Each structure stands twice: as C-alpha cells, then as structure tokens.
Amino acid sequence: MKIKYAVITSLFCSLAMIALSCKTASAQQNSRKIRMAKIEIYPAYLAAYRAALAEHIETAVRAEPGVLALQAVYDKAHPTLVTVFEVYASDSAYQAHLKTPHFLKYKNGTFKMVKSLELVEAAPIALAFRPELLQNKKL
Amino acid sequence: MKIKYAVITSLFCSLAMIALSCKTASAQQNSRKIRMAKIEIYPAYLAAYRAALAEHIETAVRAEPGVLALQAVYDKAHPTLVTVFEVYASDSAYQAHLKTPHFLKYKNGTFKMVKSLELVEAAPIALAFRPELLQNKKL
Numbered sequence: 001m002k003i004k005y006a007v008i009t010s011l012f013c014s015l016a017m018i019a020l021s022c023k024t025a026s027a028q029q030n031s032r033k034i035r036m037a038k039i040e041i042y043p044a045y046l047a048a049y050r051a052a053l054a055e056h057i058e059t060a061v062r063a064e065p066g067v068l069a070l071q072a073v074y075d076k077a078h079p080t081l082v083t084v085f086e087v088y089a090s091d092s093a094y095q096a097h098l099k100t101p102h103f104l105k106y107k108n109g110t111f112k113m114v115k116s117l118e119l120v121e122a123a124p125i126a127l128a129f130r131p132e133l134l135q136n137k138k139l
Numbered sequence: 140m141k142i143k144y145a146v147i148t149s150l151f152c153s154l155a156m157i158a159l160s161c162k163t164a165s166a167q168q169n170s171r172k173i174r175m176a177k178i179e180i181y182p183a184y185l186a187a188y189r190a191a192l193a194e195h196i197e198t199a200v201r202a203e204p205g206v207l208a209l210q211a212v213y214d215k216a217h218p219t220l221v222t223v224f225e226v227y228a229s230d231s232a233y234q235a236h237l238k239t240p241h242f243l244k245y246k247n248g249t250f251k252m253v254k255s256l257e258l259v260e261a262a263p264i265a266l267a268f269r270p271e272l273l274q275n276k277k278l
Contacts, residue, residue, distance in 0.1 A: 034212055036222065054265040061267035068272040071224065073173050073261035082264065083175065085210065085224045087272065122212035125221065126193040128200035129273050133207040133226065133266075 032068070033094050037084040038118040045113035046079060052113075053082070056106035064100065066093025080115075087127070171207070172233050176223040177257040184252035185218060191252075192221070195245035203239065205232025219254075226266070 041049045057070040069087040074080075088094040097103055180188045196209040208226040213219075227233040236242055 036212075050264045057265040057267050061269055065269065065271070067269070069266075069268045071266045072264040073175075074264060076260045076262050083261070089271075121215045122222070123215050125189045125211040125213060126196040127208075127210045127272075128196050129208045129268070130200055130204065130206070131273060132204070132228070134268050134270060134273065 031090045032124070033086075033088040033091050034122040034124055035086045035088075035094075036120040036122055037082075037086065038120065039082040039084070040115040040117075041080045041082060041113055042115050043080055045110075049082075049110055049113045050074075052106055052110050053084070056102055057084075059102040060097065060100070063102065064093070064097055066090065067097055170229045171263070172225075172227040172230050173261040173263055174225045174227075174233075175259040175261055176221075176225065177259065178221040178223070179254040179256075180219045180221060180252055181254050182219055184249075188221075188249055188252045189213075191245055191249050192223070195241055196223075198241040199236065199239070202241065203232070203236055205229065206236055 053072050057072060060067045061070055066089040067086075068089055069085070071085040072082060073085075074082050088097065192211050196211055199206045200209055205228040206225075207228055208224070210224040211221060212224075213221050227236065
C-alpha cells in the first residue's frame with residue numbers, strides 16, 4: 001500500500017513539474033518584446049549611418065543576453081529608408097539595453113543623420129528560424 | 140631545390156584555397172534574398188488569417204532548407220496590419236518556395252482575407268541573432 005502511494009505521489013509530482021516547466025516556457029515567450037524601427041536617413045549620411053548601425057548591432061547582440069535579435073535592412077528601391085526588426089527577451093531587457101554605453105554611443109553619434117523615426121510596437125504571430133542563419137551571420 | 144619548389148607550390152595552393160573559400164562564404168551571404176511583406180487583413184478574418192500564416196511559417200521553415208527565417212508580427216496599435224520579415228538563402232530558394240504545396244495552400248486559403256499587400260525588396264545592413272532565439276521558437 002505504501003509503495004502504491006509513493007508511486008502515485010511520484011507520478012503526480014512529475015506531472016506537476018512538467019506542467020510548471022511548460023508554463024514557464026510559455027511565460028518566457030509571451031514576455032518577449034518585439035519592435036520595428038522605421039528610420040529615414042539624410043542621403044549625405046547613408047554610408048556613415050549604416051556603419052554605425054552595423055557596429056551597434058554586432059556589439060549589442062554579442063554583449064546583451066536579453067537582446068535576442070537585431071535585423072537591419074534598407075529598402076532597395078529607396079535606400080534612405082531603413083527598418084530594424086528587434087526582438088528582446090523582455091521589456092526589462094529592452095530598458096537595460098537603452099542604458100548601455102554602446103546604445104548611447106550609437107544614438108548620440110547618429111542623431112544628426114536621422115530625418116525621421118517611427119517605432120511600431122508589435123506582437124508575434126509566428127517566428128521561425130533555421131540554424132543555418134546563425135552559422136554565417138556577418139553580412 | 141625540388142623540395143623548395145614543392146613547399147612554395149603547396150603554400151600557394153593553400154592560400155588559393157583560403158581565398159576561394161572566403162569568396163564562397165561572401166557570395167553565399169550576398170546572394171541572400173530579404174523581403175518585407177506588409178499586409179492589411181479584413182478585421183473579420185483576423186483570427187483565421189493568423190492561424191493560417193502561423194501554420195504556413197512553421198511548415199515552410201521546417202521543410203525548406205532555403206527558407207532561413209520567416210517572422211510574422213502584427214502592429215499592437217493596429218492589429219489588422221501584419222508584417223512578415225523574410226530571409227531566403229537565394230532568389231532560387233525563394234522561387235522554389237512559391238511552388239510548394241504549403242505556400243499555395245496558404246496563398247489560396249487566405250486570398251479573400253487580404254485587403255492589401257505591399258512587398259518591399261530589402262538589402263541587409265546587419266543581421267544578428269542569439270542562439271537562445273532558436274531554442275524556444277514557438278510563440
């Protein structure tokens with residue numbers, strides 16, 4: 001009887017632990033912060049801006065565990081239009097990012113190059129990646 | 140004299156191979172195709188569209204080695220506005236993607252849900268990811 005009770009207790013605990021870990025994983029996913037920055041650059045600063053942004057992105061993603069992805073592109077038809085697709089682990093990771101020396105260097109260093117900036121707060125529908133994308137990330 | 144010649148030849152071949160592999164890596168990066176799809180959905184189809192898009196993205200990235208990333212989000216302030224940030228290994232990988240059964244199912248199945256679609260051809264400034272992003276990709 002004691003053995004049966006122990007087995008049932010053990011089974012119950014295992015199930016509870018699985019349920020708890022699932023909930024934690026789900027909470028982690030839901031707390032992510034996703035943003036799109038839509039930036040227009042003055043044509044005279046195009047090369048300087050791209051270099052500053054690329055340096056900033058490399059540093060931030062390498063140095064900050066909460067900065068999960070930064071993807072910056074420009075519109076081929078309108079090269080002064082830049083989009084940065086940003087994924088942070090949480091809002092607090094994003095707030096911490098804003099205080100880093102590399103972000104402040106980028107922000108202050110490119111201030112005069114930016115004609116306009118629109119920030120879009122986004123929520124995920126689906127994010128899927130292949131591992132090959134990480135193996136060769138320099139562009 | 141023969142040995143010296145062999146050493147020089149060997150050294151030259153090694154350097155040539157390194158140069159060739161660097162060129163190949165660079166060509167791989169440059170041949171990537173990046174696109175942003177800006178989609179407006181009719182409000183009545185919001186839930187159905189999100190479900191169809193999420194299913195399509197999961198299938199495409201799992202089944203197609205040339206589909207490196209598909210990231211779909213909606214604007215929190217305007218939930219009918221959807222952006223898909225797409226990274227393909229090459230233009231031919233993208234062309235092959237358009238002919239897959241899962242893409243055709245998504246495209247035909249959501250045709251009536253889409254109010255407008257704008258495709259932006261983009262070029263990379265910097266793309267950087269942390270490995271954590273891949274370990275927990277379901278949203």
